[in-house]
Amino acid sequence: MDQQVKEKYKLAGTIGKKALEFGTGLIEPGVYLYxxxxxxxxxxxxxxxxxxxxxxISINNEAAHYTPFEGDKRKLSxxxxxxxxxxxxxxxxxxxxxxxxxVGEAGNHSDLIDATREAxxxxxxxLRPHLQVRNIGAEIDRVISSHGFKPIRxxxxxxxxRFDLHSEIFIPNYDDGNATTVKPDMVVAIExxxxxxxxxxxxxxxxxxxILSGTKIRKxxxxxxxxxxxxxxxxxxxKLMPNYNEYIRKxxxxxxxxxxxxxxxxxxxxxxxxxxxxxILSDEIVVTTS
Ligand code: MN
Ligand code: MN
Numbered sequence: 001m002d003q004q005v006k007e008k009y010k011l012a013g014t015i016g017k018k019a020l021e022f023g024t025g026l027i028e029p030g031v032y033l034y035x036x037x038x039x040x041x042x043x044x045x046x047x048x049x050x051x052x053x054x055x056x057i058s059i060n061n062e063a064a065h066y067t068p069f070e071g072d073k074r075k076l077s078x079x080x081x082x083x084x085x086x087x088x089x090x091x092x093x094x095x096x097x098x099x100x101x102x103v104g105e106a107g108n109h110s111d112l113i114d115a116t117r118e119a120x121x122x123x124x125x126x127l128r129p130h131l132q133v134r135n136i137g138a139e140i141d142r143v144i145s146s147h148g149f150k151p152i153r154x155x156x157x158x159x160x161x162r163f164d165l166h167s168e169i170f171i172p173n174y175d176d177g178n179a180t181t182v183k184p185d186m187v188v189a190i191e192x193x194x195x196x197x198x199x200x201x202x203x204x205x206x207x208x209x210x211i212l213s214g215t216k217i218r219k220x221x222x223x224x225x226x227x228x229x230x231x232x233x234x235x236x237x238x239k240l241m242p243n244y245n246e247y248i249r250k251x252x253x254x255x256x257x258x259x260x261x262x263x264x265x266x267x268x269x270x271x272x273x274x275x276x277x278x279x280i281l282s283d284e285i286v287v288t289t290s
Contacts, residue, residue, distance in 0.1 A: 001185045001281060008093040009187060013277055013288020015049040015088035016095035020289070023055065023086055027101045029078040033057045034068040036076075036084075037235070044088045052087030052094040053165055054209050054233035059083075063155060063193055063263040063271045065207040070238040072208075078104035081112070083273040092163040092228065096189040097289035098275035109270060112194055115147035116274040119173075119192040124278060127285050129184045136182075137172035140192045144173070150199030152271070155263065157190040160277065163229045184282040189275055197269025203261035208234045210248065216256045223251070231260065 023040040037055040044051050054067035059080050068074060076082065085098035100113045119140045126139050137156070144151045157171030169180060173192050182188060211231045217224055223232065226240060237244040251257040265271055279286040 008090045009279055010288050012088050012090040012093050012095040015047045016097050017289045019044045019088055020086045020097050023084050024101055027082055027103055029076055029104050031076050033074045034072045037068050040086055049088035049090055052089045052096055053231040056085035061265045061269045063201050065209055065260045066262045067208050067233045069208040070235050076103045081109055081270050094160050094165055095277045095289050098273050100272040111147055112272045115144045115149050115194040116192045116272045119143035120274040123190050129280055130181045132179045132181050133171050134175045134178050138175040141174040144194045149194040152193035152195055152199050152201055154200055155193050157188055160187040160189055165230055182280050186280045189277050191275035193271055193273045195265050195269055195271045197265040201263040201265055204264040206259045207262040209260040210257050213256055213258050
């Protein structure tokens, strides 16, 4: 990997890690999700980066892909299991990292939270060039199952490329039989999810996160000029133009935009997540977000 590219990935990782720590400090009962997301995104800017994607704050049986909308009054409650998922980019080189926090002082679900933390550590320890992705998944499953929880089978890690948060390689959270291997110079996000439920998520309503659809992108499109091809929030469009909801509706209708659904387990289940971004080099594994 080009030395300059490597440095940019590392800087994106460091900013992403600091932003996640900063955000973790904002998690308290009664705090608005809107203020947490905006606060973290502003902090990323102060550190010289831009968000890789809108801050995701997903609660309890939500696994991922909720970001507050403009005017959102949703607040955290004591006991909520919050997945905070944050990333920073430097010149299009992205990081992606996440942690799980139980809101308030109670440690009722530390085991659920530990399960994904330990699974992530174990998976990274196994990681080397030419390892099959099914073996990464098997390791994640082994650790999560040993804690008595289920890995989420239809969610997993992914490759990362410049301005491309979810590039083609998929890293499962169990042995899915996929013999695809990770290669030197790949950047991947590893993200185990553990659930007290069935270990499968379904699509809920939209989580206020959008992305320009691949085949239809016009370079003069204001959303492209602002966000390129990374996911963005309705909140961010609100800062660009007065009629933001109408604009988004119109772009959705013409299929120039796609919306991310909130990914949910069934009601009453709880989910934890842990995530790091890793550079796989021929002679070294670099966790950019640690
Ligand atoms: Mn993430
Ligand atoms: Mn990710």
